[in-house]
Amino acid sequence: TSWLRSHFGTARELDDEDFASVIPRLREKLITKNVAVEVADDVCKSVEKTMSSTKLGTFDSLQGAVEKSMIEALRRILRPKREINILREVAASKAKNRPYSIVLCGVNGVGKSTSLAKLTYWLQQSNYSVLIAAGDTFRGGAVEQLEVHGRCLNTPVFQMGYAVDPSAVAKGAIAQATKTNADVVIIDTAGRMQDHESRMRALAKLIHDNQPGLVLFVGEAIVGNNGIDQLRKFNQCLHDFTPMNCPTRGIDGLILTKFDTIDDKVGAAVSMVYELGQPIVFVGVGQTYQDLKVIEEDVVVSALMA
Amino acid sequence: MVLGELGASIKNALSKLQTSPVIDEEVLDMVLKEISAGLLRADVNIKIVKSIKDNIKKIVDFEELAAGTNKRKLIHQAVFKELCAMLGSGLNSYQPQRGRPNVIMFVGLQGSGKTTTCTKYAWHYARKGWRTCLICADTFRAGAFDQLKQNATKAKIPFYGSYTDTDPAKIAADGVNQFKAENYEIIIVDTSGRHMQQEALFEEMQQVNAAVDPDEVIFVMDSSIGQAVQSQAEAFKKAVDVGSVIVTKLDGHASGGGALSAVSSTRSPVIFIGTGEHMDDFEPFDVNRFVQRLLGMGDMTGLIDT
Ligand SMILES: Nc1nc2c(ncn2[C@@H]2O[C@H](COP(=O)(O)OP(=O)(O)OP(=O)(O)O)[C@@H](O)[C@H]2O)c(=O)[nH]1
Ligand SMILES: Nc1nc2c(ncn2[C@@H]2O[C@H](COP(=O)(O)OP(=O)(O)OP(=O)(O)O)[C@@H](O)[C@H]2O)c(=O)[nH]1
Ligand SMILES: [Mg+2]
Ligand SMILES: [Mg+2]
Numbered sequence: 001t002s003w004l005r006s007h008f009g010t011a012r013e014l015d016d017e018d019f020a021s022v023i024p025r026l027r028e029k030l031i032t033k034n035v036a037v038e039v040a041d042d043v044c045k046s047v048e049k050t051m052s053s054t055k056l057g058t059f060d061s062l063q064g065a066v067e068k069s070m071i072e073a074l075r076r077i078l079r080p081k082r083e084i085n086i087l088r089e090v091a092a093s094k095a096k097n098r099p100y101s102i103v104l105c106g107v108n109g110v111g112k113s114t115s116l117a118k119l120t121y122w123l124q125q126s127n128y129s130v131l132i133a134a135g136d137t138f139r140g141g142a143v144e145q146l147e148v149h150g151r152c153l154n155t156p157v158f159q160m161g162y163a164v165d166p167s168a169v170a171k172g173a174i175a176q177a178t179k180t181n182a183d184v185v186i187i188d189t190a191g192r193m194q195d196h197e198s199r200m201r202a203l204a205k206l207i208h209d210n211q212p213g214l215v216l217f218v219g220e221a222i223v224g225n226n227g228i229d230q231l232r233k234f235n236q237c238l239h240d241f242t243p244m245n246c247p248t249r250g251i252d253g254l255i256l257t258k259f260d261t262i263d264d265k266v267g268a269a270v271s272m273v274y275e276l277g278q279p280i281v282f283v284g285v286g287q288t289y290q291d292l293k294v295i296e297e298d299v300v301v302s303a304l305m306a
Numbered sequence: 307m308v309l310g311e312l313g314a315s316i317k318n319a320l321s322k323l324q325t326s327p328v329i330d331e332e333v334l335d336m337v338l339k340e341i342s343a344g345l346l347r348a349d350v351n352i353k354i355v356k357s358i359k360d361n362i363k364k365i366v367d368f369e370e371l372a373a374g375t376n377k378r379k380l381i382h383q384a385v386f387k388e389l390c391a392m393l394g395s396g397l398n399s400y401q402p403q404r405g406r407p408n409v410i411m412f413v414g415l416q417g418s419g420k421t422t423t424c425t426k427y428a429w430h431y432a433r434k435g436w437r438t439c440l441i442c443a444d445t446f447r448a449g450a451f452d453q454l455k456q457n458a459t460k461a462k463i464p465f466y467g468s469y470t471d472t473d474p475a476k477i478a479a480d481g482v483n484q485f486k487a488e489n490y491e492i493i494i495v496d497t498s499g500r501h502m503q504q505e506a507l508f509e510e511m512q513q514v515n516a517a518v519d520p521d522e523v524i525f526v527m528d529s530s531i532g533q534a535v536q537s538q539a540e541a542f543k544k545a546v547d548v549g550s551v552i553v554t555k556l557d558g559h560a561s562g563g564g565a566l567s568a569v570s571s572t573r574s575p576v577i578f579i580g581t582g583e584h585m586d587d588f589e590p591f592d593v594n595r596f597v598q599r600l601l602g603m604g605d606m607t608g609l610i611d612t
Contacts, residue, residue, distance in 0.1 A: 028352065034533040037347045108555060108583065109417030109528065117448075139583070140460070141453025148448035193558035222415070224349035224532025226560040233559075261415065261501040265534045287416070287446070 013055055014062070019048050022066045033304050035267030036225045039274045046073050071301055077270055078297040080279035084253045089213055090128055090184055099131070099177035101185040101210065103170070104255070105203055106218035107230050108191030111257035111284055113142065115218055116186050117149035119282075121289035123184055124153065131182040133173030134159035135166040135206065138190040146188060153289070156182075166190070167206040174210060187212065194233035203234075204241035207249070216281060217251045221259045221268045228275040235276060251276060256295070257284030264303040269295065312561050313600040315344030316389075320382060320601070329377040331368050338362060341385065348563030350392070351536045354570060358388045386597060394569035395593040399550040399577050400522035402431070407486045409493045409518050411478075413511055413542060414526035416499030419554035421450065423526050423580055424496045425457040426588040427552075430578075431492045432463055438492040441481035442467035443474040443514055446498040454496055461585055464490075474498065474510060475517040482518045495520065502541030515546045522549045525572060529555050529562035529579075539568035548572050554580035557587065 023044050030040040047069045056065055086102075093100035102119070104112045113136070120130045132150055134157055136142035143159050150157035158173035170187045177185045189206065192199035207215055217234055219227055235250040242248040254272055262268075273280060285291045319340035326333045338359050345355045365384040366377065390396075402408040410427070412420045421444070428438040440458045442465065444450035451467040458465035466481035478495050485493045495518055500507035515523070525539065525548045542548055551572060553565045556579050569576055581587045 031346060032352050032533060037343070107530070107558060109419060111417060113448075139453070140456035141449040141451075143449075144452035145447075145449030152448075193555070195559050196557075220417075220530075222532060222534050223530050224535075224560075224564050225347050226349070226530040226558070227532070229559050230530075258416065258501075260503055261538070262534045263503070263537070265532070268532065 014051050018056075018062055019051070019066075022063050023048065026066065026070055030267060030270075030304065032265075033267040034222075034224065034262070034265040034271075035304070036228050036271040038225075039228065039271045040267075042274070043070065043073050043077070043270075067305065071305055074270060074301045074304060075297060077274050078295075078300060081277060082279060084214070084279055084281050086123075086214065086281070087126055087128075090123070090126075093213060094128075094183050097181075099174060099182050099185050100214075101170075101174055101177075101187060101212040102214045102216060103135075103187045103189065103207060103210075103212045104216050104218050105189045105234060105251075106191060107193055110191065110218050110220045110223075111255075112136075112191065112218045113145055113149070113188050114287065115255050115257060115282070115284055115292070116146070116188050117153065118284065118289050118292040119186055120149070120153050120155055122292055124155070128183040129181075130155050130184045130186060131173055131177040131180070132157045133170055133185055133187040135169045135173075135187045136190040137162050137164050137166050137169060142188070142190065156180075158185075166202065167209045170206055170210045170212075194230045194237070197237075200234070200237040201241050204238050205243075207238060208243055208246050215249070215252050216255050217253075217276075218255045218257060219268070219272055221256045221262050221266065221283070223268050225271075227268050228271050231272055231275050251278060253278050253281040255282045255284065256280050259283045259285045259293075260291070264306060266300045266303045269300050270304065312344055312348040312563055313602065315347070316341050316385065316600070317602050319344065320385065323378045323381060329381070334363070334366055334368075334381065337381065345563060348561030349530075349532050349535070349565075350563040350567040351533060353536070354392060354567050358392060361388050361391075386601060389597045389600070390593055392567050392570055393593045393597065394573070394575045395597075397569075397573060397575040399575050402436075402492055402521075404436070404491060407482075407490060407493055408522070409482055409495065409520045410522045410524060411495040411497065411515060411518060411520040411546075412524050412526055413497055413546060413548070414499060415501050415528070415531075415538060418499065418526045418528045419552075419580055420499065420526045421453050421457065421496050422583065423524075423552050423554060423578075423588075424454070424494050425461055425463065426580065426585055427524075427578070428458070428463045428492065428494050429461045429585045430588055432461065436492050437490045438463055439485045439490045439494065440465040441478055441485070441493065441495045443478035443481070443495050444498040445472050445474050445477065450496075450498070457585075475513040478514045479517040502538055508541070508545050512545055523547055524549070524577075525551045525574065527551060527553050527565040527568060528560075529553050529565045530558065530560035531564045531568075533564070535564040535568045536571050539571040543572045543574070548574050550574045550577040552576065552578045552580065553591075557581040
């Protein structure tokens with residue numbers, strides 16, 4: 001009867017039975033597409049809430065109406081609430097004769113250093129000069145990795161070797177950029193687990209000591225439910241570990257890498273933006289310098305609903 | 307503890323069996339619903355979650371059960387059995403043999419932890435007195451050879467690689483031949499990260515595989531991976547003869563359920579887990595003992611036929 005009800009009813013309000021006949025499948029679809037479980041649940045709840053106060057028209061199908069509402073909900077999540085215009089900020093900083101600085105942070109192996117190289121390339125396309133700061137003084141080969149990129153991109157790398165305070169590297173790099181009139185300093189950091197307190201404190205210190213123009217969290221599109229936990233704790237730690245008498249600050253935006261590995265399982269994009277409420281500034285779609293793109297919300301939503 | 311959260315949610319679900327006065331279909335459904343939710347939050351592939359649920363329902367068929375059967379015990383056993391099956395209990399992995407070369411090739415997605423894990427694996431055997439060595443057949447990633455070199459140097463393990471050669475198959479073959487001639491027992495070949503959408507890189511992996519004819523191929527997986535894990539794991543298995551799996555980064559907050567359950571797509575057991583960035587953050591993995599710990603059970607080895 002529910003099929004009949006949904007197809008041949010007169011205009012009427014929706015009830016729990018209606019939702020029970022369509023929502024679980026949509027929830028499952030979202031999870032299959034790699035939306036985090038708690039986010040999928042929230043999205044479904046919000047769809048139910050919006051729909052319960054609307055009337056289903058005589059010729060509307062229940063399925064279609066609920067899907068439409070879900071598409072709207074997903075779009076709403078992905079739509080940036082705040083714009084981050086890096087080029088404009090770089091220009092403004094340049095006008096004040098100050099290098100604009102960007103810190104990249106995130107857990108291990110997500111693509112921070114590669115994204116740093118891609119960002120460098122992208123800024124060079126707009127004729128800005130970049131100084132790369134080798135702020136990962138921990139992982140074997142991290143400095144050499146950036147030096148290879150520096151050579152390929154013909155851009156200087158500021159490094160102080162391994163086992164030194166990354167905050168000092170960032171400071172040194174910003175000083176050098178000021179001296180050499182580099183427009184942008186991009187600061188690499190070592191990957192760290194969100195629960196590793198001493199490492200999180202060190203990151204907070206680097207950020208508070210150097211007050212960069214932009215703090216970007218780098219995450220992977222292939223990450224599962226752990227993605228939101230990473231983001232929540234990185235953001236929280238930056239706030240919590242702010243030294244006394246300093247203004248607190250958190251993560252300004254996201255880079256989501258490895259989009260090329262996930263086909264239509266694009267759910268992490270929704271989960272991460274939902275968690276943080278900050279925009280995805282770029283997505284990584286491959287391993288070459290050009291593989292840095294701006295996310296297209298509609299493409300993501302279509303992939304999720306397909 | 308690794309996967310502690312998943313364990314807690316399953317234990318919590320099972321405890322409902324203790325508190326319900328009667329065990330009927332309704333109680334079982336509630337328990338299964340909670341277990342499924344826990345598995346999904348731990349990134350276990352949604353299809354696997356469904357089949358686990360169906361299998362348990364089949365084992366605990368209330369209409370077929372003889373009167374007097376201890377249903378609580380039956381459900382406990384069914385859950386234990388399904389989790390063990392998901393994690394590939396009973397599958398055997400390659401056992402390196404002393405006094406002859408064992409060539410082990412590491413493969414996996416970008417940034418999953420291959421290079422780090424290669425050294426951990428070499429170190430694990432070196433400490434037990436084996437003659438181990440490392441070969442860097444990653445000619446793609448910037449700084450890859452430096453990374454392996456620095457790790458190997460720290461562990462005092464001989465290594466082979468090239469800054470200039472661009473053919474990974476040739477480097478791998480040269481390295482293996484050299485180390486074989488020098489009577490090394492464990493010869494580890496590190497390869498570049500790749501994913502199934504990169505056909506050319508999959509072909510390259512097959513070329514390296516053909517060039518070194520490994521005794522064992524180890525697939526390295528990041529524990530934070532989400533719903534895309536299944537298809538990627540299957541594709542690797544199809545391209546090369548993956549024999550075992552190592553799951554990394556379990557020191558973080560990741561549940562690791564996706565990576566662990568991908569064992570069912572590779573039909574290869576998890577042999578070690580990575581629990582940190584350092585050389586000895588590495589533990590052998592035993593499915594049965596793991597699931598027992600996970601469910602907080604005593605010794606259950608007698609309860610299942612492996
Ligand atoms: N397919 C694909 N691979 C990527 C992308 N971004 C980065 N990678 C690869 O991911 C691997 C790790 O990248 P890195 O940039 O070294 O990651 P990281 O976050 O700096 O790693 P750590 O410094 O060790 O924490 C490399 O093999 C990169 O080529 C992407 O968008 N797509
Ligand atoms: N916390 C933690 N970090 C790990 C673990 N295993 C590896 N890592 C880190 O993960 C990052 C990536 O590791 P790599 O060994 O470079 O990964 P890979 O698979 O060789 O990367 P590509 O060669 O670029 O594909 C590094 O920062 C490692 O230190 C682990 O078990 N725990
Ligand atoms: Mg890095
Ligand atoms: Mg590597």
